[in-house]
Amino acid sequence: MEFSEQALVLKVGRFREIDAWVRLVSPVRGVYTAFAFGGLKSRRRFLGCLDPLNHVRFKVRRSGHGGYHCLTEARLLDAPMRLRGDPNRLGMAVNCLKFFEAVQIGPTGAAEAYALLRDMLAALEAAEAPSPLFPLLFRARMAFLQGMFPACGRCAACGAPLGGQEAVCHVEAGRLTCAACRDDNAPGVRQRLGAGALGLLEAAVGGDACAWAACRPEAGAAREFSRTVDLLVRYHMGLAWERGGFVRA
Ligand SMILES: [Zn+2]
Incomplete structure (x- = not known):
């Protein structure tokens, strides 16, 4: 054949x-x-x-x-030219590809994942100075495509729209709630997300790769977002970044 x-x-x-x-x-x-x-x-x-x-x-x-x-x-x-000649861009692309491989995509979902990989490479090739947060945004999107990342439009408890406000990620439950619905008695890890970090989550789930490359968040928002992605990916996908590769956490 x-x-x-x-x-x-x-x-x-x-x-x-x-x-x-x-x-x-x-x-x-x-x-x-x-x-x-x-x-x-x-x-x-x-x-x-x-x-x-x-x-x-x-x-x-x-x-x-x-x-x-x-x-x-x-x-x-x-073939990407600029990307190959620039260690910074190449490093980000390799990080994205390593995560992609660790996720182990089969034929189901392959078309979507493939399109995302192509967009990722094109954005890293074209951007003037890709954001250091780019690989994290890619990771969040991959997790979302795999159904391992929470939807971020509304509070999972009361349904109030979350945009522009503070939210809380309940890691084990894989849910986002508004600050008012935060349940401090429930077991599990919680991560606070300010409006900036929530915006990054929205960009990861719904935005395109060119916007990821251009994003310039303030440091606090970047930290909250990165931590949230790490926690969700570790808990729900069993993957953690260690010593230059993804390992089973
Ligand atoms: Zn709520």
């Missing part, structure tokens, strides 16, 4: 002398690994395609016996 599809290259590794394995994400199949036999030698067949962050149209053959994927042709659609 052979098919053709666009995919984003996540990682490339060598095995044997001239062969490569390629970790890909496609909008149809999610993340999978394919082999490029002769990929490190046959420059013509895979010309400039087998590098991380490339957006490529691949022809893929699926073997009947082992069930493995084998790349037979590749055509480069686009």
Whole structure:
């Protein structure tokens, strides 16, 4: 069976002398690994395609016996240039990709996640000076797409609109309430969110990646927002950022 599809290259590794394995994400199949036999030698067949962050149209053959994927042709659609040459941008992109991989997206939800990855890379490529908060906003959006992040329009207890006010995140319950509905007797971790941090939460859930790159929140709001995302991701997705990678918390 052979098919053709666009995919984003996540990682490339060598095995044997001239062969490569390629970790890909496609909008149809999610993340999978394919082999490029002769990929490190046959420059013509895979010309400039087998590098991380490339957006490529691949022809893929699926073997009947082992069930493995084998790349037979590749055509480069686009590749980020500025991002590769700038350690700061690249670091943010790698952080986003590591989180994406740790979440382990299957075919369900792959199209949405793929679109988000493409937007993330385009925004980091285009922005003049991407906000340091960018990876956190991306993480929050991924968590939201996975149903692991609270909706932030209204208080989960009384239904009052939250916009522009103070709110409280009840971490274990995965809910946001207004300050009046804060229940100090209930067990669990609570994180306060001022209006600025709540605005960041709204931007993460509903805004686009270009707006994330441009955001310049004040330090207190950034801190509350970061802490909220870390707590929710750790509790509901079991992931924590440690020593340059995501580990199971
Ligand atoms: Zn309320």
